[in-house]
Amino acid sequence: MSDLDQFRQETRAWLEENCPETMRVPVKGFDDLYNGGRNPEIDHPDQKVWCDRMAERGWTVPHWPREYGGGGLDKDEVKVLREEMARISARSPLDSFGISMLGPALLQFGNEEQKKEHLPPICRGEIRWCQGYSEPNAGSDLASLQTRADDHGDHYLINGQKVWTSYADKADWIFCLVRTDNSGTKHEGISFVLFDMAQSGVEARPIKLISGSSPFCETFFDDARAEKRNLVGEEGKGWTIAKYLLTHEREMISGFGAAPKKSLGESAADIMGRDSEGRLVNGILRQSLAQYQLDALAFAATMSRVGDEVKAGQGLGAASSIFKYYGTELNKRRNELNLQVYGEPAVGWDGEAYNNGTLARDWLRSKGNSIEGGTSEVQLNIVAKRVLGLPDA
Amino acid sequence: MALVLNEEQVMLKDAAAGFLAERATVAHQRALRDSEDTTGFDAAVWKEMAEMGWAGIAIPEEFGGLGYGYTGLGLVLEQAGRNLSASPLQSTVLVGATAVAQLGTAAQKEALLPAIAAGETLVTLALQEGAHHAPAATAAVATKSGEGFVINAEKRLVLDAHVADQFVVIARTSGTPGTESGLSAFLVPANAEGVSVDRRSMVDSHNAGTVTFAEVSLPADALMGELDGAWAGLSRTLDIANVGLASELLGLSTEAFERTVEYLKERKQFGHIIGSFQGLQHRAAELFAELELSRSIVLQALHAVDADSDKLSLLASAAKAKLCEVAQRATNEGVQMHGGIGMTDEHEIGFFIKRARVAQHTFGDYNYHLDRYAEQVGF
Numbered sequence: 001m002s003d004l005d006q007f008r009q010e011t012r013a014w015l016e017e018n019c020p021e022t023m024r025v026p027v028k029g030f031d032d033l034y035n036g037g038r039n040p041e042i043d044h045p046d047q048k049v050w051c052d053r054m055a056e057r058g059w060t061v062p063h064w065p066r067e068y069g070g071g072g073l074d075k076d077e078v079k080v081l082r083e084e085m086a087r088i089s090a091r092s093p094l095d096s097f098g099i100s101m102l103g104p105a106l107l108q109f110g111n112e113e114q115k116k117e118h119l120p121p122i123c124r125g126e127i128r129w130c131q132g133y134s135e136p137n138a139g140s141d142l143a144s145l146q147t148r149a150d151d152h153g154d155h156y157l158i159n160g161q162k163v164w165t166s167y168a169d170k171a172d173w174i175f176c177l178v179r180t181d182n183s184g185t186k187h188e189g190i191s192f193v194l195f196d197m198a199q200s201g202v203e204a205r206p207i208k209l210i211s212g213s214s215p216f217c218e219t220f221f222d223d224a225r226a227e228k229r230n231l232v233g234e235e236g237k238g239w240t241i242a243k244y245l246l247t248h249e250r251e252m253i254s255g256f257g258a259a260p261k262k263s264l265g266e267s268a269a270d271i272m273g274r275d276s277e278g279r280l281v282n283g284i285l286r287q288s289l290a291q292y293q294l295d296a297l298a299f300a301a302t303m304s305r306v307g308d309e310v311k312a313g314q315g316l317g318a319a320s321s322i323f324k325y326y327g328t329e330l331n332k333r334r335n336e337l338n339l340q341v342y343g344e345p346a347v348g349w350d351g352e353a354y355n356n357g358t359l360a361r362d363w364l365r366s367k368g369n370s371i372e373g374g375t376s377e378v379q380l381n382i383v384a385k386r387v388l389g390l391p392d393a
Numbered sequence: 394m395a396l397v398l399n400e401e402q403v404m405l406k407d408a409a410a411g412f413l414a415e416r417a418t419v420a421h422q423r424a425l426r427d428s429e430d431t432t433g434f435d436a437a438v439w440k441e442m443a444e445m446g447w448a449g450i451a452i453p454e455e456f457g458g459l460g461y462g463y464t465g466l467g468l469v470l471e472q473a474g475r476n477l478s479a480s481p482l483q484s485t486v487l488v489g490a491t492a493v494a495q496l497g498t499a500a501q502k503e504a505l506l507p508a509i510a511a512g513e514t515l516v517t518l519a520l521q522e523g524a525h526h527a528p529a530a531t532a533a534v535a536t537k538s539g540e541g542f543v544i545n546a547e548k549r550l551v552l553d554a555h556v557a558d559q560f561v562v563i564a565r566t567s568g569t570p571g572t573e574s575g576l577s578a579f580l581v582p583a584n585a586e587g588v589s590v591d592r593r594s595m596v597d598s599h600n601a602g603t604v605t606f607a608e609v610s611l612p613a614d615a616l617m618g619e620l621d622g623a624w625a626g627l628s629r630t631l632d633i634a635n636v637g638l639a640s641e642l643l644g645l646s647t648e649a650f651e652r653t654v655e656y657l658k659e660r661k662q663f664g665h666i667i668g669s670f671q672g673l674q675h676r677a678a679e680l681f682a683e684l685e686l687s688r689s690i691v692l693q694a695l696h697a698v699d700a701d702s703d704k705l706s707l708l709a710s711a712a713k714a715k716l717c718e719v720a721q722r723a724t725n726e727g728v729q730m731h732g733g734i735g736m737t738d739e740h741e742i743g744f745f746i747k748r749a750r751v752a753q754h755t756f757g758d759y760n761y762h763l764d765r766y767a768e769q770v771g772f
Binding site for chain 1: 395396397654657658665666668669670671673674675677678679681682685686687688689690692693711714715763764766767768770771772
């Protein structure tokens with residue numbers, strides 16, 4: 001038996017023994033994920049049990065090094081673990097910005113002390129993180145951010161305001177872009193600092209969106225304290241880390257465009273009917289749906305192609321630069337089509353008849369996809385300049 | 394199958410790019426057009442292509458081909474698209490050889506495939522009758538006559554018609570136009586009595602013609618495969634033909650786009666390089682995204698051919714529809730962004746828009762294939 005087969009057998013046995021039955025049902029949505037933190041939101045006590053058991057083996061973040069609380073598994077082992085979890089429909093034990101965003105940045109840019117201090121609590125689900133990037137006057141033009149960090153010897157004092165801070169009201173710590181120097185160009189003088197949200201100088205207020213309540217917050221800093229040892233990378237060089245994380249974030253958001261299992265066209269035909277040849281009765285809608293589905297298919301093929309190119313050692317090609325733009329635009333198209341296909345129930349806002357307005361709220365929320373993490377227009381600027389080499393105005 | 398090229402394929406692609414950029418360029422195509430060349434392509438260049446094995450690129454080795462599969466042929470066609478190279482690659486290598494392989498009897502394959510692979514014989518499909526591609530609507534009739542058949546048909550948009558040696562003719566042997574059953578395929582020599590070819594002048598200056606079959610008598614062994622049973626083989630041939638044309642359109646669109654972007658970096662108006670204007674930058678960037686999607690769907694469709702996937706029809710129509718859409722956009726933007734110079738015959742961008750529309754129309758346009766794609770995915 002190969003080592004990998006052995007690993008699979010042991011993993012299967014361990015999961016069978018340790019994954020609670022209640023954790024073997026699919027999550028219903030983002031709200032159903034377990035995010036950990038000092039005051040975790042727990043719908044079911046088994047969530048914490050499952051997270052703790054997995055964390056003990058380092059399997060909440062199986063691909064991180066063992067010394068930082070990860071599982072130290074190689075790619076093949078991670079794949080086996082995912083397959084074995086999928087086999088019993090085991091939920092992800094822990095999802096957080098610490099795992100998806102800060103961790104990769106710290107592994108790349110953090111010093112040893114920072115990795116040792118911050119990564120293990122992320123793996124154990126003890127500390128929940130949020131991201132302090134956008135400001136009221138620094139959206140697409142993120143580098144013009146003005147939240148100030150003043151040097152006070154062994155610490156900084158932070159003053160200013162962030163916006164669109166996801167889950168700031170629930171997070172324990174923040175990774176935050178601040179201005180430590182105003183003298184150079186706007187990209188210079190930005191620093192990447194980490195600090196505790198549980199202090200008097202920090203206030204987070206949730207934002208209500210056109211789609212209803214949201215995870216987003218406005219976050220205010222009034223002499224909030226950040227220790228100097230929690231400056232990641234060099235002072236004034238935070239933009240490099242910010243760009244790295246933005247790229248990372250864009251890849252996550254672009255995943256929303258993936259084609260679903262049952263085609264929307266088939267759903268439309270079920271709802272609205274077919275002609276004698278089996279075609280959706282409304283030819284105009286049928287065309288829009290076919291165009292959408294064709295683009296979704298070609299987009300999915302592009303995600304696969306880029307993945308295969310990376311696996312074949314060809315590096316991340318230029319095609320990846322379109323992911324964020326195309327994926328989010330596709331998702332918006334799909335949501336508009338949802339309204340057309342499902343009709344009246346899709347414009348219902350509340351109540352059981354409308355499944356609490358899920359379709360309408362998703363539709364409204366999708367409008368933000370091409371704004372957050374870099375607008376579509378900014379993405380097109382990037383493609384035009386960096387990929388096509390077109391000059392600045 | 395991973396969506397990447399293997400080493401053999403990369404070498405083939407590079408070889409094709411190098412050869413065609415030197416021997417079969419847009420300038421050569423212009424010269425063929427302006428001299429009203431009687432062949433319509435450079436026979437010496439075709440001979441060299443055949444010597445490199447391209448005529449038999451997708452033909453199995455047992456029949457004298459290279460056995461590289463259709464992914465290999467797609468890569469060569471993509472380069473032909475970049476250069477607008479005129480050759481029998483489409484008529485004979487992509488469609489004719491495929492029709493023989495899909496529909497032919499063992500004896501027909503033995504007789505024709507090695508000759509095609511050697512570049513000695515041109516075989517082309519005679520299918521379309523009306524203004525639009527509609528294979529099931531075929532109305533041309535072949536009737537039994539003694540041991541053999543008699544065909545009456547008028548077929549249009551027959552690629553390389555006036556230089557072809559053999560036609561694969563689709564005719565109805567039973568059933569009514571509009572039904573898929575009752576169609577049969579016949580192998581008809583160009584020199585058979587009653588065959589007349591009218592070479593037509595198309596907007597792209599590539600070879601096509603209308604072929605009339607008037608009371609053409611055929612022996613029993615002219616029938617390809619089963620009587621009334623051509624539909625499955627014909628469908629597969631057309632799927633492959635459309636994936637090949639999508640490959641050509643991918644090369645054509647990419648080249649038109651790259652030339653246009655280069656122009657945006659040179660042309661100055663209002664004291665600025667026009668490529669610095671955001672109105673043009675965003676259109677170029679959107680087109681770049683569409684071209685990346687096009688490349689992926691074409692490669693996926695080519696792999697579906699070689700892997701004998703049951704999703705071939707779906708992917709073939711997806712690839713052709715997508716490439717019709719993108720080629721139209723890329724060539725339209727190409728002319729628009731070149732401005733006045735793009736409207737002149739002297740500039741080469743016009744050759745791209747012309748070839749694009751003929752290739753789009755050939756074996757089903759955007760409307761045909763988007764409709765078929767929707768059918769394939771269940772609505």
